[in-house]
Amino acid sequence: MALIDTFGARARRQMLGSVPVAVGLVILGTLILVCALAPWIAPYHPTRAVGGINEPPSLAHLFGTTGQGQDVLSQFLYGGQNTLWVAFAIAVLTTLIALVVALTSAYFRGWVDDALTLVSNVFLVIPGLPLVVVLAAFLPPGSLTIIIVLTLTGWAFGARLFRSQALSLREREFIAAAEDVGESRWRIVAIELLPNMGSVVAAYFVNQVIFAITAQASLEFLGLGNGGQVTWGTMLFWAQNTSALIRGAWWTFVVPGMAIALTAFSLALINNAVDELGNPRLRADRLLRRAGFRKPSASLMTPVKRND
Amino acid sequence: MTEQPALEISNLSVGYAGENGIIPAVEDVSLSIAPGEFVGLAGESGCGKSTIVQSILRLLRAPGVITGGTIRICGNDVLSSNDDKVRALRWRTASIVLQNSLTSLNPVKRIGWQLQEVLDRAKGSETARRTPAELLEMVDIDPARLRAFPHQLSGGQRQRVVIAMALALRPALVILDEPTTALDVIVQQEIFVTVKALQQRMGFAVLLITHDLPLLFDVADRIAVMKDGRIVESATVEDFRRNPRHPYSRVLIEATPRLNLSAPGSARPPSAAHPVLETAHLRKTYGDAPWSHASALVAVDDVSLRVAPSEIVAIVGASGSGKSTLGRMVTGLIRPTSGDILLDGRPPVPVSQRRKGQSRAAQMVFQDVYGSLNPLHTIGHHLRRAVISAPGGGRDVARRVDDLLTEVGLTPPSNYLDRRPHELSGGQRQRVGLARALAAKPKLLVADEPVSMLDVSIRRDILSLIARLRDEQGVAVLYITHDVISAGYIADRIVVMHRGQIVEEGPAKAVLANPRHDYTRRLIAAVPGGIAPADVAALQPAT
DSSP, X not given: OHXXXXXXXXXHHXXXXXXXXXXXXXXXXXXXXXXXXXXXXOSSOSSSOOSOTTOOSOSSSTTOBOTTSOBHHHHHHHHHHHHHHHHHHHHHHHHHHHHHHHHHHHHHOHHHHHHHHHHHHHHHHSOHHHHHHHHHHHXXXXXXXXXXXXXXXXXXXXXXXXXXXXXXXXXXXXXXHHHHHTXXXXXXXXXXXXXXXXXXXHHHHHHHXXXXXXXXXXXXXXXXXXXXSOOHHHHHHHHHHTTHHHHTOTHHHHHHHHHHHHHHHHHHHHHHHHHHHHOHHHHHHHHHHHTTOSSOSSSXXXXXXXXX | OOOOOSEEEEEEEEEEEETTEEEEEEEEEEEEEOTTOEEEEEOOTTSSHXXXXXXXXXXXXXXXXXXXXXXXXXXXXXXXXXXHHHHHHBTTTEEEEXXXXXXHSOTTSOHHHHHHHHHGGGTTSGGGGOOHHHHHHHTXXXXXXXXXXXXXXXXXXXXXXXXXXXXXXXXXXXXXXXXXTTSOHHHHHHHHHHHHHHHHHHOOEEEEEESOHHHHHHHOSEEEEEETTEEEEEEEHHHHHHOOOSHHHHXXXXXXXXXXXXSOOOOOOOOOSOXXXXXXEEEEEEXXXXXXXXXXXXXXXXXXEEEOTTOEEEEEOOTTSSHHHHHHHHHTSSOOSEEEEEETTBOOOOGGGOOTTOOOSEEEEOSOTTTSSOTTSOHHHHHHHHHHTSTTTTSSHHHHHHHHHHHXXXXXXXXHHTOOGGGSOHHHHHHHHHHHHHTTOOXXXXXXXXXXXXXXXXXXXXXXXXXXXXXXXXXXXXXEESOHHHHHHHOSEEEEEETTEEEEEEEHHHHHHSOOSHHHHHHHHTSTTSSOHHHHHHHSOOO
């Protein structure tokens, strides 16, 4: 509750106050909305051949057709559904695992902390993509495999980040005060410590969505996803398989490529505002800009404003 | 042509950009410092004194904005010059010493290198021919320490290095922004003796920012008092002491604690009753080598202490004397290496074994009024949690919380329940800290520097509150402080700690009026306002 009260008002002001963030929110919102409405607004079935092979965009097929005669617009809409929920699931899971590991470290300290740090270090040094390819090759292809594989390889950095934040917060006096009053340690971690990590967790979450979307598309493009399922990644995979580039059927790979790029772009814009929540310096610069100073801290010299 | 003033500020206004435009912090301030003059700028936190000094060299960080007026350093206009010209003034014409020496020095470079870096700014001129060793010698540090890293020096030595840096290029003006607030009184006195001696020799002007009026009485020629972004009075020290004109100046002088031995004290005869706290041969060491039994650091060494019910015992010592470690061991926040603690006849319960509803004999009041309350939670939340985990908690929580707030003078309680810490002043926050500690009805309050971060004018209120709580509720207090004067104001008994050991112990009056141990004598002599200027001259280094 407290978190929403204090962060909420500030977050609202910053979110709406900044043009890039508003643009990011609009793009992401539109993408999510149209994909969610796919069953009602998609003109054709996404996997059936409903037109000629590699037809360029026309009124009947707004984004053209694929090498197998499927409608690209319908694929884009249905594929977005699969891609986005998998990406958000991965982001939620990695953030949760990272938080649990980090808070357990901060709570127990001692050898538990050492052991968990060792495990996350091991996951950090394992080269990500090769491991992902090997894992994906052994597990049955599909969304679940991708979620498992990317969650396994994606949580370690977050655990490091949150652990250092939690350990430094743990040294603050209000934690000692809560201990002195006799609060249980889990309560201290959950009620006193965790809410103070809000901005870091939010920034990490947004970054994880970007990571998940691009990593998922790469895996599927390499053919490690389920080829029968429509996603933005498999759309790219089939475009490659049907030699779309050589045949000049640019609409089959530009559409999913742009979708992935737009999603990542809008999330990066949103991340700006989340960063500002945890970084007073960025906030100060924005306030100066608002007060009418064009390049605030470039020279780090206090600006002088003349009224005349 | 008459000599130009070292610093001339006229009609300066400074503000901070906020969501709804620029909020003024300093309004229409004028101040002039003659060459070689020592001017003190006094005021309480939030009055804008730091904003002014940081504006002088245009170091004020975003979102700070200078909105009007002029600043001239030795005739050079700072506000209309371009960035390069202002940068050329820094170090050479005016320099600044900030409060925290640990952050003003680069932790990964040797101090000799850092001093040379400043000297290199004046390459070609004759001042550049000075060496880092000369600079260290100037501030009474052994030149052999040139190769030391900042963390290998003590806080006082680090601040001396920063002062040497500030003086390296012989500036006409040195700005000292609370340079000794983080240091203890003995070190503070030594540093100002050095600064005064150097000033007489080199003739630079000084602008000293502090909240400590007695310190200014000792060192400054002229005093300016600030309140709410304006300078309300400016006078020579003698005039100001004899005849403060502005009512606020009178309030400040009134609130300034003095070593007063004639006031009727509350010293009560030590009762024969069962002591609330008893420690025997308490010892805490850090960095123990596993086989040799050698310790890198002995924080508390063989401390035996008794506190009777409703007695106020002050533990006085410099930073690093082990007094805070002692306090944390008593409340069970850390464990002693050896020795016994008996709180009301039982050893303290370590934090990891505390359970809801257990009785707790000792509770802690913390120093950092900004850090000891969780910024995200309301005052009501803090107190409710404390009441619920106290013995017999769970019933009538709301009423108990109201009672606690009333006891510490935050009335009416409903005004405070839903506020968050940032909406309270420092003094109010410390009252909440006291209320939280009282929730468990402890027999002993361990107050670790409860007023050191508060403004002088509210320190006495908080100390009086602590004394009143003792009178009304019979709670004993272990008052941990570096401030001998406040200890004399409130305590029945004073215990002086030095390097982990108790060096002197006795009734407050007796210790202050007639200190037996040499360290206690030095501690009392170093209190600002305690020495006459003639003594300062006598203390000057031979150089």
